[in-house]
Amino acid sequence: MPELPEVEVVRLGLEPVVTGAVVRAVEVLDERSLRRHEGSSEQFAGLLEGARLEAPRRRGKFLWVPIEGRDEALVGHLGMSGQLLFREPGAAAPRHLRVRLTLEGPNGRYDVVFVDQRVFGSLAVDVLRPAPDAPDDPAERVPGQVVHIARDPLDARFDDEAFVAALRRRRSPVKAALLDQSLVSGIGNIYADEALWRARVHFARQADGLSARTVRGLLGHVRDVFAQALVEGGTSFDAQYVNVNGQAGYFAHSLNAYGREGQPCPRCGTPLRRVPFANRSSHFCPRCQRLR
DNA sequence: CAAGCCTCCTGCTTGC
DNA sequence: TGCAAGCAGGAGGCTT
Structure with a gap:
């Protein structure tokens, strides 16, 4: 059951590999995993294809990857059973595979797959908005669906x-x-x-x-x-x-x-x-x- | 507005 | 042996 430490372990694992990579392909195998995305799965894929990703961020149990040069981010929540896993391109699909992203980084292509047995988790592309307690700091912006989430106790700005x-x-x-x-x-x-x-x-x-x-x-x-x-x-x-x-x-x-x-x-x-x-x-x- | 209940979902475990 | 109920729970929507 992913809580803050588990989500942070995932963020730390994604960071060195995802930062600076470009999304080359998006495959949505189960639309329910886009529950928190406002558009269609085709639109979700269109927003991501060609996007260059920045360093992953986290607040509480929410994880997001800002898109370079845009006011948007790929947002993920693992829910009860969500997993983000690195896979070799062409590797056999794991059970409960919901979304597959093919990324291209300095060391070639690889997949990041979203696997989620219970489908309480989600991926979405969301607009970055000012944090209520730091409205003038662009570095503190959070996805729209995270605005109401309080800072976590490991956040330097937690009061x-x-x-x-x-x-x-x-x-x-x-x-x-x-x-x-x-x-x-x-x-x-x-x-x-x-x-x-x-x-x-x-x-x-x-x-x-x-x-x-x-x-x-x-x-x-x-x-x-x-x-x-x-x-x-x-x-x-x-x-x-x-x-x-x-x-x-x-x-x-x-x-x-x-x-x-x-x-x-x-x-x-x-x-x-x-x-x-x-x-x-x-x-x-x-x-x-x-x-x- | 705050507090608490219900629903989403799958697979494993338990009980008859 | 088979089937159904119970259990796991993050988050948001709904009711009170």
């Missing part, structure tokens, strides 16, 4: 105190606030549970009942778990998440709470619990993380 204040105004469980991408981006179900476990905060505690100190600590734990996961190549549970070369990450071995229902809490030994929350699951230690 810690504004985040702490905004979260403490929420009348909802703290985990719902962490998952709200318009408040802070990049956090999904896995890293929300991990950061809450590290901070010893119960997922259902009301956000407006937390002290500023607790929220600052929680933010620090989000950053810590992101940084560690990034070093370990991300979290690969099943075959759903891999880097651009098809390799899994190792962070699943370092998870303390997520997916560990019934196993002892690494801190106190109490069996971890899993309970339904907002159409998904929350994993927590009933001793370390109490409601009150």
